[in-house]
Amino acid sequence: MRLLGAAQEGGSTISECFLAASRIDPKDGGDSWYREWIRIANLSNERANAVFERGHVLTAQSNWLRAINYYQASTFEFDAADNEHQSVLRTMRACARRYIAHLTPAGEVVEIPWLEDYALEGYFLPAPAASDRTPVIICMGEPGHRKEEYLFKAARYARDRGMSLLAVDLLGSGTGTKFDKVVGRPDLETAVGHVMDYLTTRDDIDQHRIAILGDGSGSSFVARGVAFDNRFAAVVCDGGIWDMQERAFLMERLSPSCAGSEATNGGLPGRRFRCPVLITMGEHGWLEPDHVTDLFERLGIDHPDISLKIFKSSETAAAQGHRDNPTLANEFIFDWLADRLESVSG
Template sequence: MIPACPSAEWAFWPEREDLSAEFMRLLAAAQDGGATIAECLLVARQTRRGDELSWHREWISVAETSRNRADAALAAGHMATARRNWLRAVNYYNAAVLPLDPADERRRASIAAMQECARSFLKFSDPAGEVVTLPWLNGHSLQGYFLPAPSTRGPAPTVICIGEPGHRKEEFLFKLAPHARERGLSMLAVDLLGARDDDFLEQIVRRPDINASISHVVDYLCSRADVDGDRIAVLADGWGSSFVARAVVREPRIAAAVCDGGLWDLHERAFMANRIMLRDATIVPVPEVPPIARNIDCPVLVTVGEDGWLKTDRVRKMVQQSRNHRLDVTLKVFTAEETGAAQGHADNPTLANEYIFDWLASRLAPLAAVPA
């Protein structure tokens, strides 16, 4: 059994880095209403090491408990409690599928239950959110959750929140939506999977036009009367590639972007160049300014943790050189002393998202902030 009181240097599944990282994400999500610490520790105590199905069963159990609690609260007219429990159920269902194969029927059933909870949360939010369909490819549409800004007079500034290909949008409902709402911003949470199963992911990532997906999202937002087409931003949550940065280059209607600014693209180029240079010393080194960054016209925010995968000294150097090329780029490095220093700010996403949404609010100049 997993110990109930781990030390500061613990890992709940030392032989499974992915499950340990997921558990840390769940604990961090408690700050924003995506979990409760007590429920996380309960699952940890009951999950058996070496038994992946045990992980699945325990998270499904707590997810269904939260879902039933939400449904009971709805029936009794307690809307705030219902919304909170639907959000926690969303996160627990999402955690439950991690060790399962994409073709596993239990995975599909868990994802369907997660999406039903997300829809319930949207339906009974105030103002109510929407499930929206956005045309993209022949035979495949994008799907998003649109959460309108509260108490706005006229079209509102809007943030597109998207993760890496394969990441699902449901997490943004508790992780990012409150930050947008408190600052008078509408939010569209979107992913590339649409209504398809995870086994469709490989076909998506192989497409040469994957970066064009953001333009289709902007097309949809510009068609809405409640969205200010001149104040649309995009946020790449937990970026691990230059996917969104490449999309921003193609889309002049983006007013501000939170992404890697092309740093991962340069990192990959440098890695390959170093391997080649070991065999051929005449190879010219990779430039220190990300090629993508030279072609981004809108203001960009890059946030990194000093314990993340990219070396912060090199990031600072590349950002400074990007500024020399007149790119409007802001860099925020989160240190271990303040937390938020892990890759993707996984140890304290709340702190990072407060900074990110304050920056977005200042760039988009929302009409009015809404009290928490």
């Protein structure tokens, strides 16, 4: 579903997805899955390189974008330390670097200090034809989410609205083997402040109009990071709802008598969002809509400038992560971000 949903964003073609799927043998375990997606990915990459040599940059970029997504799909069954996994990720990142290098204006691969021996890596895509400092959207996914996906999933929505975009993940600048040690840290939210610190060193962005999009159900670490940092102008994330859900679950398991309001009150104890917050969910996501609404109302007690959008099945974008129709969700999200950033005066 994710791969098919990416087709309308330029991250795949429906025919290629069906072709790869038709060749996958469910009895063959992960070998068949890997073999067919890597075949499609390699074809796209080779096609991109060939047409680029003939001067057709736009076609090359389209094929690099699709190759990125197919390479990522091929590694689904792999452990991060697997040699094949690391080789595929190196190729995927090479596609991403070639893609952003030939944008107009060109994108940059940036390194952002975080932990002592573990830097974050990001792709900074400047707004087109910008003559002044521009607003910027940070895109960060849940732990394990790869920033390359934002090149087709989010970049055009920022670009079309005159905003720069910084796509960053928690996987560092390597192939992900160190990530297994990092992901269990209780302070993942500190990465958010370091990303903001980096942006404030740039002279091409408006420091008063920085927003962040925390993608996925595990984006509570983004919510925590924003709650500890008053420099953000707007945030789209789960608002801490997933943290609240996990806390309620653990409290019920440990002491059923403590379940309920005590377990879910205050997703971010002692902290309030200092900027507008948007939470988007799908009707058929992992949490029931009524439960999400209840958690949202509890959040609203301490965080009044917070909005909730639940996409219904009648309009699509109702699956977990809006993967059945990411276009609809992104249009809503980036319009909301544009409105909030436009209202901010430097």
